[in-house]
Structure formats: C-alpha cells, structure tokens
Amino acid sequence: MELLAPSDYSARLTEAVAALPAVDVAVTDCLGLVLAEPVIARASLPGFDNSAMDGYAVRAQDVPDAGTVLPVAGVVPAGDTRRNRLEPGTAWQIMTGAPVPDGADTVVQVELTDGGTDEVRFERAAEPGVSIRRAGEDVSAGDEVLAAGTRIAARHVPVLVAAGSATVRVIPRPKVAVISTGDELRSVGDELAYGQIIDTNAPMLAALARQAGFEVVHIGRSGDTAEAVLAAVEQASDAGADAIITTGGVSAGAFEPLKAAFEGGSEITFSKVAMQPGKPQGFGIIGDRMPLFALPGNPVSSLVSFVMFVAPALRTMAGRTTDIAWLSARVTKGWRTSPGRAQIARVRLSQNDHGLGVAPSGGPGSHLMGGLAHADALAWIDASVDEVTAGDEVRVVSLEGEFA
Ligand SMILES: Nc1nc2c(c(=O)[nH]1)N[C@H]1C(S)=C(S)[C@@H](COP(=O)(O)OP(=O)(O)OC[C@H]3O[C@@H](n4cnc5c(N)ncnc54)[C@H](O)[C@@H]3O)O[C@H]1N2
Numbered sequence: 001m002e003l004l005a006p007s008d009y010s011a012r013l014t015e016a017v018a019a020l021p022a023v024d025v026a027v028t029d030c031l032g033l034v035l036a037e038p039v040i041a042r043a044s045l046p047g048f049d050n051s052a053m054d055g056y057a058v059r060a061q062d063v064p065d066a067g068t069v070l071p072v073a074g075v076v077p078a079g080d081t082r083r084n085r086l087e088p089g090t091a092w093q094i095m096t097g098a099p100v101p102d103g104a105d106t107v108v109q110v111e112l113t114d115g116g117t118d119e120v121r122f123e124r125a126a127e128p129g130v131s132i133r134r135a136g137e138d139v140s141a142g143d144e145v146l147a148a149g150t151r152i153a154a155r156h157v158p159v160l161v162a163a164g165s166a167t168v169r170v171i172p173r174p175k176v177a178v179i180s181t182g183d184e185l186r187s188v189g190d191e192l193a194y195g196q197i198i199d200t201n202a203p204m205l206a207a208l209a210r211q212a213g214f215e216v217v218h219i220g221r222s223g224d225t226a227e228a229v230l231a232a233v234e235q236a237s238d239a240g241a242d243a244i245i246t247t248g249g250v251s252a253g254a255f256e257p258l259k260a261a262f263e264g265g266s267e268i269t270f271s272k273v274a275m276q277p278g279k280p281q282g283f284g285i286i287g288d289r290m291p292l293f294a295l296p297g298n299p300v301s302s303l304v305s306f307v308m309f310v311a312p313a314l315r316t317m318a319g320r321t322t323d324i325a326w327l328s329a330r331v332t333k334g335w336r337t338s339p340g341r342a343q344i345a346r347v348r349l350s351q352n353d354h355g356l357g358v359a360p361s362g363g364p365g366s367h368l369m370g371g372l373a374h375a376d377a378l379a380w381i382d383a384s385v386d387e388v389t390a391g392d393e394v395r396v397v398s399l400e401g402e403f404a
Pocket residue numbers: 180181182184185197198199200201202247248249250251252253256277278279280295296297298299301366
C-alpha cells in the first residue's frame with residue numbers, strides 16, 4: 001500500500017468534516033467557542049456621560065481661579081438613576097462612574113480641592129472637558145463589536161456582555177467519544193494477569209481531547225472482535241458523540257478488530273501514512289455524518305495521531321483553525337532518524353539567548369510512555385532527513401497547550 005504524505009492525509013480528514021450546526025449559548029458560557037454570527041451592540045458604551053474621577057462636577061467657567069469656592073448641591077454616587085442638573089455657580093460632588101449632571105462640562109478630582117461637602121474650595125482654575133467619559137466613545141449601538149469566526153477569549157467577554165445580548169450564536173464544542181480496543185486491556189486498579197496491560201490510550205485520548213478544547217462524552221472499550229467494536233461504536237454514538245476516536249486494531253496482526261469491523265465496507269478507509277510514529281490510520285464517516293478516527297494502538301502513535309490529524313479535524317468541526325501551532329526552534333543536541341517517513345520526535349524545549357532550543361527526549365519507540373511524560377513538544381523532521389544536527393532549525397509544537 002502506498003504511503004500517504006501526512007499533510008495530504010490531514011487534508012483528507014479536515015475536508016471530510018464540517019463545522020457543527022450553530023446553537024445559542026449564554027454569553028457567560030461561550031469561552032473557547034467560535035461565533036457563528038457577528039455580535040452587534042444593542043447599547044452604546046458608555047451608556048451615559050460619566051465621571052472618570054471622584055471629585056466635583058462643575059462648569060469650568062465657574063472655577064476661573066485658584067481659591068474659587070462653590071456651594072455643593074449634592075452627591076452623585078455611581079448607580080444614581082436620577083437625572084441631575086447643575087445650576088450655574090454650583091458644584092455636585094461626584095463619584096467615579098456616576099452620571100455627570102446635565103449642565104456640567106468638567107470634573108475636578110477631589111485631590112485638587114479641599115474635599116468640602118457643603119461648599120468646596122478649588123486649588124486651581126478648572127479646564128473644560130476633563131475626567132468625563134463620553135456616552136458612546138467606546139462603542140456605538142449598532143456597531144459590530146465582534147466578527148463572525150471570532151473564538152471567544154476572556155478579553156472578549158466584557159464587550160460581549162456589555163453589548164447587551166444574553167445569548168450568542170456559536171458553533172458548539174464537538175462532543176468526543178473514545179474507544180480503546182484490545183483483549184489485553186484492563187482498567188487502572190484491576191489485577192493484571194500475565195500478558196495483560198492497563199488501558200492507557202483511552203484516558204490519554206480523553207485528556208488530549210479536553211486539553212485541545214473539546215468535550216468528552218463517553219469513554220469505552222471493546223474486545224478484539226468486529227461485533228464488539230460495532231457494539232462499542234453504537235454505545236458511543238448513543239452517548240451523543242459528534243465524533244468517535246478508536247485506538248488499536250488497525251495494523252497487520254491476526255486480530256485487527258477495526259479492520260474486521262469496517263474493512264471491505266465503504267465507510268472507513270485504512271491508510272498508511274509516511275510518518276513515525278503513526279503509520280497505520282483509519283478514517284471515515286459512519287452512519288449519519290459521524291466521523292470515526294481509527295488510530296494505531298501504540299500509545300505514542302496514538303498521541304501523535306491525535307495532535308497531527310484528529311485535533312485539526314475536530315477544530316474544523318468547532319469552526320476553529322485547522323493549522324497546528326508550529327514554532328521554529330534550533331536544535332541544541334542532535335539525533336539520528338530513519339529516513340523514508342517524517343519523524344515526529346519527542347523533544348524538550350529550552351529558552352536560550354537565540355530563542356527556542358530543542359533537544360531529544362527519550363527514544364523513538366512508540367511504546368515509551370515514561371519518556372513521553374518528559375517531552376514537552378513534538379518536532380517535525382522531514383522524511384528526507386537521516387540525521388538532525390545541533391544548529392538545525394526545526395518546527396515544533398508544544399504539548400502543553402491546545403496544539404493550535
Ligand atoms: N506486521 C506489522 N506489524 C505492525 C505494523 C506493520 O506495519 N506490520 N505496524 C506497527 C505500527 S507502526 C504500529 S503503530 C502498530 C499499530 O498497531 P494497531 O493499531 O493494530 O494496535 P494494536 O496491535 O492493537 O496494539 C499495538 C500496541 O499497542 C498496545 N495498545 C493497544 N491499545 C492500547 C491501549 N488502549 N492502551 C495501552 N496500550 C495499548 C498493544 O498492547 C500493542 O502493544 O502496529 C505495529 N505492528
């Protein structure tokens with residue numbers, strides 16, 4: 001079977017999926033989601049002229065000199081819903097955020113006065129237009145405050161909330177189900193007979209999916225028969241999943257349950273990708289538009305496949321970027337790699353005077369979980385390269401964030 005270039009394989013997956021249908025979500029619950037429509041301000045911001053300082057609202061012309069004394073008409077606290085009026089020759093004591101009385105054209109901060117409550121003495125002449133935050137100077141009602149396609153971050157929340165909509169139309173977070181396959185698998189805490197191992201891939205893939213910003217709705221496991229796989233897939237889809245990730249059973253052994261369940265049908269295509277780890281892959285759309293990613297069983301192969309192929313496709317479903325957040329780093333200690341397949345190497349990053357440095361972390365075996373825990377990034381090494389040497393520039397993606 002011909003080896004596919006990783007980029008071609010990834011494109012095949014991202015092109016086969018689509019953004020989920022938009023839904024309305026409370027503005028307070030939309031962190032990390034992508035706007036399906038622009039957000040239009042229902043109200044101007046600020047909503048009214050208000051004071052930027054604690055002090056006195058006056059007409060500047062009434063405070064022409066240092067030493068001017070004016071009677072204080074009252075106090076305007078923040079939240080005052082009265083429509084106050086300033087009579088010429090008087091002052092209102094005013095607090096930060098309080099509405100400026102009609103007729104006042106400036107605010108003198110309290111530090112420049114004697115702070116009086118019945119009458120107030122000013123230390124210097126007042127300038128017009130000081131310390132007033134004008135209605136609409138930030139946002140005007142009807143303005144587009146956020147464009148469709150914006151992924152909501154904390155910095156967007158104030159304007160989103162203040163703009164006055166209780167809900168926003170967003171693309172929901174894809175719901176993911178994870179299924180591990182293999183008769184040898186047991187759960188953490190179970191007694192292991194000789195030949196059995198703990199299922200590490202299902203918990204790892206669930207963690208990867210959550211780390212990348214998706215929701216996990218089901219974690220299942222299947223034995224090594226086609227019937228068991230099909231039953232597990234049905235359970236995952238009953239759990240409300242938008243996408244299913246399986247691990248194991250996609251290579252050349254005598255018991256390859258994913259292949260047994262789907263090979264020969266038209267739904268899942270099994271491929272070999274020119275990448276190490278992560279060569280054997282399966283993907284297809286099953287039933288009613290359900291993407292199924294069939295990843296290799298070796299734990300590191302599974303992790304690399306998630307970062308390289310599954311996460312970009314799930315991001316497409318979430319309306320997010322397909323791009324992986326590659327950074328450029330300079331190799332500080334070299335390593336050998338076997339040519340023919342792109343190597344996705346486990347590495348550690350360091351910061352040095354020249355920028356980001358990168359060194360290998362552990363061996364290349366796809367079963368090495370201890371070493372994986374010490375790597376904090378993956379480095380892309382082209383298929384044509386057989387030796388990476390100190391000083392080479394390589395692309396790396398951090399394993400700490402969302403990979404995008
Ligand atoms: N004759 C060949 N053998 C293999 C080939 C090949 O091309 N020809 N490819 C190798 C490569 S590369 C990979 S990667 C693996 C992929 O194997 P499968 O996807 O079929 O996965 P399994 O055989 O089920 O398991 C492989 C390995 O990983 C362990 N495993 C599986 N699931 C889990 C889990 N949930 N948690 C922890 N560990 C798991 C499993 O016990 C095996 O050791 O195939 C190579 N073989």
